[in-house]
Amino acid sequence: MSALPPRPASVPPLDPQRYAPSAERPLRAKARQMAHQMNIQPHEHAWAQLVFSVAGAVRVSARHAGADSSYLVPPARAVWIPPGVVHAVTAVEQADLRTLYLGEPAVQALAARSPGGGWRHCRVLEVSALLRELVLQLAACADDPLAGAAARQRDAAITTLVVDELAQARALPLGLPLPSGPRLRRMCEAMLEQPLRHPDIEGWAAEAATSPRTLSRWFRDELGTSYAQWRQQLLLARALQLAARKQPMQLIAAELGYASPSAFSAMVTRAVGMPPSRFFAEA
Incomplete structure (x- = not known):
């Protein structure tokens, strides 16, 4: 790493x-x-x-x-x-x-x-x-x-x-559980420090010198969640941070790697039960 x-x-x-x-x-x-x-x-x-x-x-x-x-x-x-x-x-x-x-x-x-x-x-x-x-x-x-x-x-x-x-x-739902195992803990700490350093699990797995399948298993075994679910919570927190800087929704979606604002909006609505317009309004 x-x-x-x-x-x-x-x-x-x-x-x-x-x-x-x-x-x-x-x-x-x-x-x-x-x-x-x-x-x-x-x-x-x-x-x-x-x-x-x-x-x-x-x-x-x-x-x-x-x-x-x-x-x-x-x-x-x-x-x-x-x-x-x-x-x-x-x-x-x-x-x-x-x-x-x-x-x-x-x-x-x-x-x-x-x-x-x-x-x-x-x-x-x-x-x-x-x-x-x-x-x-x-x-x-x-x-x-x-x-x-x-x-x-x-x-x-x-x-x-x-x-x-x-x-x-x-x-x-903005809390992120952290693992006790040293290898996955270092990975999660790196993602918290720089969440956008890699766009997908393949990039993070390569940095950890392991395979995407093994990295996925670490998340399931140590945290009881998937890599995708854990990273989604991290991106939600990052999106709130960008919204607090008054970044428009299109730029937030693009920076977080979503193909369109509508795809980003759908993710937020599924995750927190409200549309981004409401979720980010107070930020």
Whole structure:
């Protein structure tokens, strides 16, 4: 396999205790500017987290219950990370990041408002305009001391609104499972770094010094999915990134290797259950 581009230098997360939720402030938020390829080192904490970018795309890598996943999301989407999950964040491009921290009372309220167990797993969510503004406001006031009844009432009101917006947020199939086997893991990491380096499985198989049939078997055995299904999820995430840059649909379809916009539109509709005009509208 050819050499990959140099890995970005990693940096530690901002002091988590500084932004830790508490009984007085069950919901905390912070802002962080991330340069292209900046990588926040793997870490975990006792509270839940919502990660999204106001501008620029980020990749969230997470390990949960012994399995690794990667989530590539642009603005208007966010990654939900349950408590105790090891995760890292990489800026695919220069990003204006916002992080929302939810203490146990807020997580319990969310689970009661939207039951079903989905909040125990990482997933990608749509971010409504109201949720975006609530998090922006919380992050803007993150370092302001809160004291007095008025401040506590404000925090309680915002917490209620955030929980309500999160409970109604649509989950999107944008997560990519990552294998534990070293050969396929290197291949998947290479595809995440440069998804358009090869247009088909033959090119990736040649780079891995194996056959297309063997590479297909690796995906089935290690990930329980096909190469085509895995790559489709990767291309959807890439398409969202391009849409966030206001690229027209024809150019997005062409860059991702589709023969026509209609073929690309059909793929998106099958994958996410909605036409591209809606799926990309908020990006």
